[in-house]
Amino acid sequence: MFEAAVAAADPAKVVPPHLPLPPRGRTLVLAAGKAAASMARAVEQCWPNDIEGIAVTRYGHGVDCRRIEVVEAGHPLPDAAGQGAASRFLSAAARLGCDDLLLFLLSGGASALLVEPQPGLNLDDKRAINRALLEAGAPIGEMNCLRKHLSAVKGGRLAAAAAPARVVTLAISDVPGDDPAIIGSGPTAADLTSCADALAVADRYDIALPEVARTALEQGTWETPRPADVLAAAAAMARTMDFEVVNLGADIQGEARDIGAAQAELARQHAPSVVISGGETTVTISAPGGVGGPNLEYLLALVLALEGAPNVHAIACDTDGLDGSAAAAGAYIGPDTLARARASGMDPRDMLTRHDSYKFFQQLGDLVVTGPTRTNVNDLRAVLIT
Structure with missing residues (x-):
């Protein structure tokens, strides 16, 4: 043998x-x-x-x-x-x-x-x-x-x-x-x-x-060559602007709207910092007809859960440049996003229920449109607490 x-x-x-x-x-x-x-x-x-x-x-x-x-x-x-x-x-x-x-x-x-x-x-x-x-x-x-x-x-x-x-x-x-x-x-x-x-x-x-x-x-002067890491790159950029970074890792999975609500609560608890995360969230379609993707749905849920918190900005994008069925990589939000949406006559909660997150951010002019990036790792989410 x-x-x-x-x-x-x-x-x-x-x-x-x-x-x-x-x-x-x-x-x-x-x-x-x-x-x-x-x-x-x-x-x-x-x-x-x-x-x-x-x-x-x-x-x-x-x-x-x-x-x-x-x-x-x-x-x-x-x-x-x-x-x-x-x-x-x-x-x-x-x-x-x-x-x-x-x-x-x-x-x-x-x-x-x-x-x-x-x-x-x-x-x-x-x-x-x-x-x-x-x-x-x-x-x-x-x-x-x-x-x-x-x-x-x-x-x-x-x-x-x-x-x-x-x-x-x-x-x-x-x-x-x-x-x-x-x-x-x-x-x-x-x-x-x-x-x-x-x-x-x-x-x-x-x-x-x-x-x-x-x-x-x-x-740290004898660091070895590291694999490409989108979260590490984002964190390094944040640190050049003197932000403290909280890295939640690149393996986050689950319903996009649930992750958005959970990270809104996390943002409320954190001192000034940038909370970054990666991974692949999902959207379970309960009401067909809307247009969007996991990053846009995450952000819309985040907006609703933050309820206009004055000190939080966020971005969520797919690294390939296309978020689900949406013709955008993702979008960004700020403290005024919810108020602007309601002032324009939109019902954010109804749009979340109908999975129509693309239209929500399109009407606000807050989409991130990159076209094909010609790469594809996973999603990047960053929540800035000022």
């Missing part, structure tokens, strides 16, 4: 079916991990065009490759051979252009085998931290969180170095859940952890950090 299990993960079997098409330009193969050499050989045997590259693996784990150089290095404690390979990885990736491809082959063990400390740290520092994490029994996810932030190659930094080239990563996972950001500390994967998270890991396991590392983590 063990032999069958190992054979099922043989790179010669699992790599070829997932190879991408060759690019118009060059193909650079970089491989790191205990399976790096055998993964590189599997690519060599199938790749139809010219390739070049480097594979770094553990001592004794190398195999013969014809076009990809194989380097053996230290594991579980990194050594100078691994540091040299990491430096060469970054240099080679930086020479790629927009027509080129970086094919990154990743497997377990890459965290120790691919080591390039941040400026101010040296290999002995990284070895001491690695040893302390191992001796403390830290889970692999926490170990990699700290190692990413102390590294010049992990946590997405190799992919950043390769820009504007296309990057394709094939990974043989050794971690529960198979998170690409955890396998080998994710050299080509965007990172959801922060400098604060890394510092918390060090403190949790009483890991002694060099002063330069502790200062950089405390100040």
Whole structure:
């Protein structure tokens, strides 16, 4: 059974079916991990065009490759051979252009085998931290969180170095859940952890950090590349205007009108701040005939629940530029929205009942019309309490 299990993960079997098409330009193969050499050989045997590259693996784990150089290095404690390979990885990736491809082959063990400390740290520092994490029994996810932030190659930094080239990563996972950001500390994967998270890991396991590392983590200067996050971008913009931000997260679901009423109550309780949220709310049609979408219905319910509160403004839009059946991304409200609507002869509660939120905001001139944004993540809602 063990032999069958190992054979099922043989790179010669699992790599070829997932190879991408060759690019118009060059193909650079970089491989790191205990399976790096055998993964590189599997690519060599199938790749139809010219390739070049480097594979770094553990001592004794190398195999013969014809076009990809194989380097053996230290594991579980990194050594100078691994540091040299990491430096060469970054240099080679930086020479790629927009027509080129970086094919990154990743497997377990890459965290120790691919080591390039941040400026101010040296290999002995990284070895001491690695040893302390191992001796403390830290889970692999926490170990990699700290190692990413102390590294010049992990946590997405190799992919950043390769820009504007296309990057394709094939990974043989050794971690529960198979998170690409955890396998080998994710050299080509965007990172959801922060400098604060890394510092918390060090403190949790009483890991002694060099002063330069502790200062950089405390100040957030060694943050890793993060995935695109619309809420984070909105929050960052709000902070440039000196607003305190309350982030409710990007996973809010439920009836749009119920979320609107709940966030109106939240707005009444908050001191001056911006309350932002994302997610996908829904509208259950009980009276057909109206035009609108989840963001417009959310805002109309918010308007009614606020009852003209003098200190609240809000916006809610779909990031693709179209809110349900409405020809608008969403709309915005202010303290005078309810009074203006009633003065114009509209019955906001009746329009909410008929799901006619588009007409409500159209008559007020408060629609947000962007046209196609040519992207689509989820909705963005922001409530400003002044």
